[in-house]
Amino acid sequence: MSETSARLLSLLSLLQARRDWPGALLAERLEVSPRTVRRDVDRLRDLGYPVRASKGPDGGYRLDAGADLPPLLFDDDQAIAVAVALQTATTTVTGIEEGALRALATVRQVMPARLRQRVDALQVTTVDRWADSKRTKVDSEHLIAIGTAVRAREVLRFDYASPGASGDEWVPPRKVEPHHLVTWGGRWYLVGWDLDRKDWRTFRVDRMQPKTPTGPRFTPRELPEGDVATYISSRFAGRNEWPCRGEAILQAKASDIARWSGRDSVVEEITPRSCRLILPGWSWTGLAANFGMFECDLEFVGPPELKAAAATLAARYTAAAS
Secondary structure (H helix, E strand, O other): OHHHHHHHHHHHHHHHHOOOEEHHHHHHHHOOOHHHHHHHHHHHHHOOOOEEEEOOOOOEEEEOOOOOOOOOOOOHHHHHHHHHHHHHHHHOEEOOHHHHHHHHHHHHHOOOHHHHHHHHHOOOOOOOOOOOOOOOOEEHHHHHHHHHHHHHOEOEEEEEEOOOOOHHHEEEEEEEEEEEEEEEOOEEEEEEEEOOOOEEEEEEHHHEEEEOOOOOEOOOOOOOOOOHHHHHHHHOOOOOOOOEEEEEEEOOOHHHHHHHOOOOOEEEEEEOOEEEEEEEEOOHHHHHHHHOOOOOOEEEEEOHHHHHHHHHHHHHHHHHHO
């Protein structure tokens, strides 16, 4: 009996690791006959696992998705990874707090004692980059809607809010071919082709309000850098190498600001005549002065050190001018 149970666990592990398995290969890996594999597959089906069989000389097996979630099999590393991910999931996505806590309790309950002790010893505390800032979380329903459009290759329509905007200050709907959902620096971003601007854009998901229904299907375009990791890395290059980093809203075209803001900056279009600019600097006063080099009206978003430095600089310039 114990030998059969161990073999079933081995079979389940193999089916979870690969999409399609030829029956002969499964029998070889398990060191049993094809007939034994068929019986073990029937046992897994009785336990609720939707294993589909294909007939013929090259027939095999596939573990399909079912209507209900059957018990899962994790090795030690996978179990710890799931527990850690559940602890940190609520730091960036809203609406999943209760589900994540219940899932963590379920996983912990069925863990062997040795793993439970390791997970209990790893208590994760997330600290905001700016102590007085609100953590930017993403609504889970919005994340699913955007991810579905990415997977289906359907044009996504959404309202996009400027930093600090209230619910009635959303910019008119954007139309974008969504290509990739990515995370960077604790935030979610959508990389897509803006159909109105006819250029690649990166949107913060926490500022997006997806609209339904989605648009027509599209043929994916090729990213400028070839792959999304290279594209995002180049776009946000150097953002962790500076001791100071500040954010402001400029009343100028994003394309004009991007020409002179430098390779370590982040320029995000808000409207056709305004943009969000993030700049790095070696000091807060120097950073405030750099923002002032653009000949346009601006509003400092943060952090507080940047605003204080701007006030100090303004007083210094006023005294110098008089």
